[in-house]
Amino acid sequence: MTAQPAPESFTGSDELAGFVTMVDGNTAHIDLAVEGLRCAGCMAKLERGINALDGVSKARVNLTSKRMAVEWSGNNQTPASIINAVTGLGFKAYPFDPGRLEAAADAEGRSLLRALAVAGFAAANIMLLSVSVWSGNVTDITPETRDLFHMISALIALPAVAYSGQTFFGSALAALRAKSLNMDVPISLGVLLAVGMSLFQTFNHAHHAYFDSAVMLLFFLLIGRYLDHTMRRRTRDFAANLSALRAETATKLLANGEAKALPVSAIDPGDLVLVKPGERLAVDGIVETGVSEIDQSLVTGETVFARAEPGTAVYAGTLNQGGVLHVRVTAAGGGTLLDDVNRLLEKAFAVKNRYVALADRAARVYAPVVHTLSALTFIGWLALGAGWETSLITAIAVLIITCPCALGLAVPAVQVVATGRLFKAGILLNGGDALERLAGVDTIIFDKTGTLTLPDAVIADEQVVDSATLALAARLAVSSSHPLANALAAAYPDARPVEGAREEAGKGVAATLDGAELKLGSAALCGVGDKQRDAAQKAAGFASLIWFAREGADAVPIRIGQALRHDAAETVHALQAKGYAIEILSGDRQDIVDGVAADLGIASARGGLSPADKIARIEALKEEGHRVLMLGDGLNDAPALAAADVSMSPVTAVHLSQAAADAVFLGERLAPVVTALTVSKRARAIMGQNLWLAVIYNMVAVPVAIAGLVTPLIAALAMSGSSILVTTNALRARFAGGKA
């Protein structure tokens, strides 16, 4: 598919033109992320419905990644008409920025699968020949037939190892160049030596060759690699869908005064964009015209709105609460982050990379021990008067028998099972070693806004107005697109809109009901003076106010605020009962933070912190020897998330924070945090057991190998036996942490 822009005849003068690519001159293509796609029935319904549209030549759903590709020709369809049709079928569809789709091809997964297939083919066929040789060796095989079988095995094994082993050889070389050891070094060495020795044996007409061991080892390890890759990919696909759901578009104002919605990747610095009320900014910029209030809570953690007027700098990720703004773009696409945040983030990541995964630590001990043992075997046999040939063969047999089949599967198998278990519970891990780091945590730090509290504003519990007034105000709120009004409307789902209600952008809604004029909106709209407004704001504490006035009566303020997640207190208590130390670090005002801490029973709470302050506190805790889990969602949390030993973000977090976090959890509840900690502890324990199983296996097998008693048959049995043992043990991680 080429990424040439689609001509207008395909898109209409459609706002979504930027998402369409042309397959050829006549066929347009768009990728949609589809929400609500769960079962086979949905898939059938959606495909049939879209395929029936005039001009659509292909509609194909991918149920695994929850996406749909649509191709059409002719002038009867536009992206908008297709999305409308999807909506009509009961789903929600969001267009995918073609720039993001490169990752979708999954070249790595396919190449792993190809390597796996080749290794599997080779292993099966070589084993066919090997079993013949083994049975022949104890009966009446002629040396010529055995040599022939070994030759054929070599012909299969050599290209198969060269092809399937690339992943391991490449990574081993890279490690050696960096003067370090990883698991791939002993794997590569074992495989190459096994093949080399077997070739030598074949030409010397020996009884034994180890081609089957070498190829089987690769086959088992590639299974582990592929599972690991699938797990990561599933998480990545999901994250990509989420970012499409967040509709990263900006409305660009063209020179002729027209407005056109474009993916963020198509916006350049210097462009002028239109930001409607209730819209989240997708770019950094300077306000040119318009006055509004900006909700910066995702960026700074502060819940009080900031005023925006011509000349004010505004940032991507903030929410326009008031009027229409024209913003001159200063940074778009990948550059929208505050430099500060970016710099801190990089620094923090560098620190985190010092963590050494369990598997690598095991490799560091394992590789030298095995290599020394094998060298000692060689010297020992030589000293005992055996020929150098026998000594060398025995030494290599030690390497092969210890080859880290079980060790190589011990950790990844558990990671796959445990991340699958977490995936079901709505927790997506960014990497396998996050499990190990989660398991070691003893201190948990929460951000307040959007993490302990729900991401969207809700109507406050304490009100100065009676519920009849609230219900009446809600009827006006239904007609407004303002986020505060939405929160009010959401509290009264049955509210009927007042006929003739009109919204004045940036001010509020007005309507006439039973001859009396009703107004809902800013203090100014309701005729409230500055003095009264300030007094009401003071009384309301940290809640935001929306004013309601009925003709003939005084205007009254309605409090809209942040609400704690429903199970926040429960979760915090559960974590405290498990012995975790809990702290709040927030960018919001200290008095607000104190209030939340008191509600939740958290003793240590700090407010008014900058991103750098948060990092400083985390560093101090790490200095004292604590292992810190950070939970946060805002841009201001991103560096702290990266600085902590391990971090989690709610799915509502800004893109950058999700990228910085080790895990993302879905839903409105905080309970996944407890599940993640429980499952990872269990997984860590099973990884330990598996490593011990591998050690015990080696303690039995190595003396046999040193004694020179290992035949290829024993090697094959030992290898598959130990692999099956650790894999079966890994499956127990599935049952950790209660019901799935």
Added chain:
Amino acid sequence: MSVLVYLIPAALLLGLAGLGAFMWALKSGQFDDLDGAANRVLRDDDLPEDQREHED
């Protein structure tokens, strides 16, 4: 034992045919959507309306 001259090449060729079939399937995208493929086989869009089992 001269039968091996036929048997071994035959075994290898069959194996290679299987490998080739898998590579073809992989290349043509049949492993891109395992969940969807598992369900598609159960669909009966090709049957006339009145013979279909109920869906959804």
